[in-house]
Amino acid sequence: MSAQGELARETARDAVHTARTLGAEEAEAYASVDHTWSARARRETVTRIRHSDSCGVGLRVVSGGAIGYAYTSLAQPGAPSLTLRSLAEQALGTATVTRPVTSTVGGSVLPAPDGAVTPVPGLHSPELARWDPRRATATVATINEAARSVAGVADVPRIHYGLEHAVTAVANSHGVDACSEGALHYAWAEVLCTGDGRTQAGSDATWSRELVELPAGEVGLHAARAALASRGARAAPTGTFPVVIAPAAAVNLLDRMELMLSGELVRKGRSLIAGEGERLGSQVLTVIDDPRLPGGLASRPFDAEGLPSRTRRLIDRGVVTGVLYDSRSAADAGAAETANAVRSSYRALPRPGSSNLFIQPGETSRVELERSLGDGLVVEEILGLHGTNPASGRFSVSVRGYWVEGGQRAWPVTDTALAGSYRRLWSGIQDVGSDLEFRPGRGGCGSPSLLVDALAVSGTAGREGSR
Amino acid sequence: MTEPRAIEPVATGSHGAESELVPRAVLEQILTELRRAGAEYGDVFVEDRRARSLLLEEDSASYGSYGSQRGAGIRAVRGDTSVHACTERLSPSELLSTARRVVELLGTGVPNGSDIRLAPVTATTPSPVRTPSDSASWSARVGYLERAVAAGRAADPMITGLTARLFESAHDLQIATTEGSYATEHRSRLRLRVQATARDRRGRTGHGSWAPGGTGGLELLERVARPEEVAAEAARQAVVLLDARPAPAGERTMVVGPGVGGVLLHEVCGHPLEADCLHLPGAAFDGMLGSRVADDRVTIIDDQTVPAAWGSAAVDDEATVASRTVLVDGGVLAGYLHDRDTARTFAGRRTGNARRASFRHLPVPRMTNTFIAAGDDDPDEIIGETPDGIYARSFSGGVADPATGSFTFTVREGYRITNGKLAEPLADVAIVGNGREVLSGVDRVGHDLSLVPSVCGKEGQKAMVSVGQPTIRVRSVTVGGSDVGTG
Numbered sequence: 001m002s003a004q005g006e007l008a009r010e011t012a013r014d015a016v017h018t019a020r021t022l023g024a025e026e027a028e029a030y031a032s033v034d035h036t037w038s039a040r041a042r043r044e045t046v047t048r049i050r051h052s053d054s055c056g057v058g059l060r061v062v063s064g065g066a067i068g069y070a071y072t073s074l075a076q077p078g079a080p081s082l083t084l085r086s087l088a089e090q091a092l093g094t095a096t097v098t099r100p101v102t103s104t105v106g107g108s109v110l111p112a113p114d115g116a117v118t119p120v121p122g123l124h125s126p127e128l129a130r131w132d133p134r135r136a137t138a139t140v141a142t143i144n145e146a147a148r149s150v151a152g153v154a155d156v157p158r159i160h161y162g163l164e165h166a167v168t169a170v171a172n173s174h175g176v177d178a179c180s181e182g183a184l185h186y187a188w189a190e191v192l193c194t195g196d197g198r199t200q201a202g203s204d205a206t207w208s209r210e211l212v213e214l215p216a217g218e219v220g221l222h223a224a225r226a227a228l229a230s231r232g233a234r235a236a237p238t239g240t241f242p243v244v245i246a247p248a249a250a251v252n253l254l255d256r257m258e259l260m261l262s263g264e265l266v267r268k269g270r271s272l273i274a275g276e277g278e279r280l281g282s283q284v285l286t287v288i289d290d291p292r293l294p295g296g297l298a299s300r301p302f303d304a305e306g307l308p309s310r311t312r313r314l315i316d317r318g319v320v321t322g323v324l325y326d327s328r329s330a331a332d333a334g335a336a337e338t339a340n341a342v343r344s345s346y347r348a349l350p351r352p353g354s355s356n357l358f359i360q361p362g363e364t365s366r367v368e369l370e371r372s373l374g375d376g377l378v379v380e381e382i383l384g385l386h387g388t389n390p391a392s393g394r395f396s397v398s399v400r401g402y403w404v405e406g407g408q409r410a411w412p413v414t415d416t417a418l419a420g421s422y423r424r425l426w427s428g429i430q431d432v433g434s435d436l437e438f439r440p441g442r443g444g445c446g447s448p449s450l451l452v453d454a455l456a457v458s459g460t461a462g463r464e465g466s467r
Numbered sequence: 468m469t470e471p472r473a474i475e476p477v478a479t480g481s482h483g484a485e486s487e488l489v490p491r492a493v494l495e496q497i498l499t500e501l502r503r504a505g506a507e508y509g510d511v512f513v514e515d516r517r518a519r520s521l522l523l524e525e526d527s528a529s530y531g532s533y534g535s536q537r538g539a540g541i542r543a544v545r546g547d548t549s550v551h552a553c554t555e556r557l558s559p560s561e562l563l564s565t566a567r568r569v570v571e572l573l574g575t576g577v578p579n580g581s582d583i584r585l586a587p588v589t590a591t592t593p594s595p596v597r598t599p600s601d602s603a604s605w606s607a608r609v610g611y612l613e614r615a616v617a618a619g620r621a622a623d624p625m626i627t628g629l630t631a632r633l634f635e636s637a638h639d640l641q642i643a644t645t646e647g648s649y650a651t652e653h654r655s656r657l658r659l660r661v662q663a664t665a666r667d668r669r670g671r672t673g674h675g676s677w678a679p680g681g682t683g684g685l686e687l688l689e690r691v692a693r694p695e696e697v698a699a700e701a702a703r704q705a706v707v708l709l710d711a712r713p714a715p716a717g718e719r720t721m722v723v724g725p726g727v728g729g730v731l732l733h734e735v736c737g738h739p740l741e742a743d744c745l746h747l748p749g750a751a752f753d754g755m756l757g758s759r760v761a762d763d764r765v766t767i768i769d770d771q772t773v774p775a776a777w778g779s780a781a782v783d784d785e786a787t788v789a790s791r792t793v794l795v796d797g798g799v800l801a802g803y804l805h806d807r808d809t810a811r812t813f814a815g816r817r818t819g820n821a822r823r824a825s826f827r828h829l830p831v832p833r834m835t836n837t838f839i840a841a842g843d844d845d846p847d848e849i850i851g852e853t854p855d856g857i858y859a860r861s862f863s864g865g866v867a868d869p870a871t872g873s874f875t876f877t878v879r880e881g882y883r884i885t886n887g888k889l890a891e892p893l894a895d896v897a898i899v900g901n902g903r904e905v906l907s908g909v910d911r912v913g914h915d916l917s918l919v920p921s922v923c924g925k926e927g928q929k930a931m932v933s934v935g936q937p938t939i940r941v942r943s944v945t946v947g948g949s950d951v952g953t954g
Binding site: 042045046047048049050051052053054055056066067068069070071072073074075076090091093094095096097098099133155157192198199201238268269270347349383392394396397398415417419458 | 518521529530531532533534535536537538547548549550551552553554555556557561568572573605606608609628664672674713716746747748749827828829866873875877894895896897899
């Protein structure tokens with residue numbers, strides 16, 4: 001553990017102790033120290049460099065059986081006792097007006113330690129945490145050169161390179177006391193090409209938790225090829241067709257599944273999932289949440305309440321076998337806790353969420369899946385899912401990808417909408433590809449390609465302006 | 468039934484000089500260092516923010532939260548490159564060491580100019596605070612939420628669940644630039660959200676949500692965010708949506724209701740007019756100043772000075788005095804939204820639209836309170852003159868390309884219009900199209916302008932903005948694919 005890790009841990013312990021001294025029945029502190037660096041470039045010119053050091057602590061207390069919460073940014077990880085005292089007073093102050101919690105576990109509101117926290121390998125390389133701006137400049141130059149070496153590329157308007165280093169410590173008055181550290185760096189590029197009067201964009205990204213040279217050249221080449229491949233894109237035919245959803249698009253669907261699997265929304269009837277035992281998808285759909293993947297994007301040794309993380313099968317051959325709980329939602333539902341608490345930062349209370357939620361891959365290659373489409377649509381990109389209501393489960397999104405005829409790619413597709421319901425989508429999965437991919441973003445979801453038997457496709461031909 | 472309220476004028480107070488988080492002399496010293504190291508421009512943004520939220524959920528939990536954050540962001544610019552670093556340590560030595568880190572990353576340049584002397588910017592707050600957030604007790608807040616829950620419960624016997632949540636923030640800012648501008652501002656915001664769930668005898672459920680608010684203090688709870696009215700509106704939506712269904716696909720005339728309907732305009736026309744989007748491929752409005760983009764009934768305005776509105780402030784986050792910018796004037800494209808950087812790049816005028824989510828972020832051009840100005844048409848007549856179409860009262864969200872304005876939007880609460888009358892309720896209706904087409908298709912503009920709060924995301928930064936418009940009609944939009952599913 002680095003010196004900052006130790007300081008974060010001490011801050012969390014001190015905050016818990018202070019709250020208890022001031023009369024809290026139970027207390028939990030979540031301290032974090034984050035360093036982020038990022039560079040943005042247009043072609044070879046770095047236009048924006050950002051450096052942010054952020055440090056803070058969130059304190060949850062139980063007083064008179066009610067929960068109170070307060071957070072504060074800290075000038076440094078080792079917080080002065082005056083700051084912690086005022087933090088505890090604020091948290092206790094909010095508890096005085098909130099209602100006592102009705103569901104407890106053995107009389108406790110906050111969770112007790114549940115086994116030992118064991119490290120997940122591959123999350124932290126101390127060398128990586130040290131930023132070198134020359135690394136950013138070199139990465140940007142490599143991406144730009146690789147993309148511009150491809151004939152037909154018009155511009156490389158956006159290149160991003162960044163590094164994130166995070167220390168998290170959780171302690172509570174029942175003995176939870178956990179601390180971890182992780183770092184990763186990433187690169188992303190957008191490349192443009194022009195043709196038939198329209199500009200087409202392609203993008204690609206890469207990331208690593210190791211201090212290795214990122215495959216920057218490949219990012220540039222892949223983004224350029226994606227842009228070129230969408231030249232001449234037009235609308236798909238309108239009708240009901242089989243669809244292959246590529247990993248980059250499928251992870252967007254999984255991101256919505258996270259909400260539907262939230263034990264809190266399930267209990268409140270705000271998810272289309274009613275509970276465990278329910279059939280949600282076809283026989284080939286198995287969904288796993290695995291925070292213990294070595295070096296994984298969203299991997300973590302413990303959850304946001306400090307409980308040891310665990311691998312869970314949430315959907316097994318189409319049947320819901322588990323939902324996501326933090327300790328409060330588990331207690332409300334009368335269920336055993338599952339260590340799925342997540343927090344967006346020290347400023348937020350825990351909520352149920354996923355970490356490395358993915359669809360278990362099958363054996364079929366992407367090429368075979370596309371061949372089995374006959375006439376149908378390959379969806380590479382989905383736009384517009386955020387408006388989806390997790391309770392109704394209906395969606396209508398615009399998509400980009402390829403139209404396939406007789407099992408062969410016929411033309412690139414844009415200006416096309418895909419509509420349906422999640423229930424229809426999950427139960428219509430006929431086959432699952434072998435090409436599991438995790439993509440950066442919320443929760444770090446992963447998916448292989450999915451073959452869905454029939455979805456409503458509507459080309460909005462004649463519309464201009466998409467790219 | 469609660470309508471979003473029309474903007475009402477409020478007397479402006481004087482722009483308060485808050486206690487200095489960082490002494491002005493220290494800011495001058497930092498800015499002078501930035502210039503000596505060769506920065507063409509630099510600024511310091513110091514922020515102290517307190518946030519409170521209180522949640523009351525009927526028959527379940529209630530939570531309160533208090534948070535405080537304090538820090539400074541330091542930026543230096545040379546040519547096309549900006550470097551920004553932030554710190555939560557506000558001591559003079561820590562601030563100077565952060566400034567040196569910025570300078571180091573920018574690289575050495577020709578020393579630039581003499582010592583900086585700051586002069587205060589004169590600006591008037593559009594949002595005087597009557598009852599400061601920091602002075603109110605938690606129990607007073609609980610009272611407001613209990614009023615909301617009771618009113619929601621009384622609104623309809625089919626209401627089965629209610630959640631009321633109050634958000635407040637209070638910011639004290641210091642903004643100092645190498646141009647010698649110095650501004651301090653206190654910004655307070657409040658928003659009340661009520662979510663309601665209705666369930667009918669057939670077991671169908673509907674969800675409603677309403678969240679008005681503004682800049683100011685707790686007095687907003689007796690004005691734009693009265694608990695009873697907020698709850699009644701959330702309950703009304705929940706009951707209506709019990710029976711709503713998707714619409715069949717095809718080309719339709721669409722009437723968009725006032726207030727919340729403005730989120731479509733925000734996404735498909737507002738973002739493409741933010742000048743940093745003019746760089747992007749396929750930029751919809753690049754090089755079109757002076758061109759006709761809409762019917763002469765259409766005037767679009769961004770105005771950070773609207774009294775007590777959610778996106779209002781006295782100065783922007785580069786200490787430029789807040790202003791009113793006409794974007795579309797009688798159908799003709801008249802302006803873009805600029806910060807310092809884009810005004811320089813595009814030889815435009817700074818419009819006071821530089822905004823940052825916090826001291827941790829670089830400013831970018833953002834909308835503030837952006838709306839279609841009130842027209843002359845009567846809202847009921849607009850519907851009456853539409854033989855067949857859809858009425859979109861609110862959208863549950865959508866995605867738009869910020870450059871081209873191509874979008875997919877979902878109508879959250881809508882109605883079929885049959886023979887000039889509102890007919891069966893619709894929900895989850897997807898609209899696909901392009902911002903310029905929508906704008907040029909507007910053929911009616913009502914007189915019922917209202918603004919509502921929204922939280923806009925761009926480049927990972929949140930901005931508090933108002934969206935708004937009167938009732939408008941769009942000649943034709945594409946309603947996306949129909950639902951083939953059974954779920």
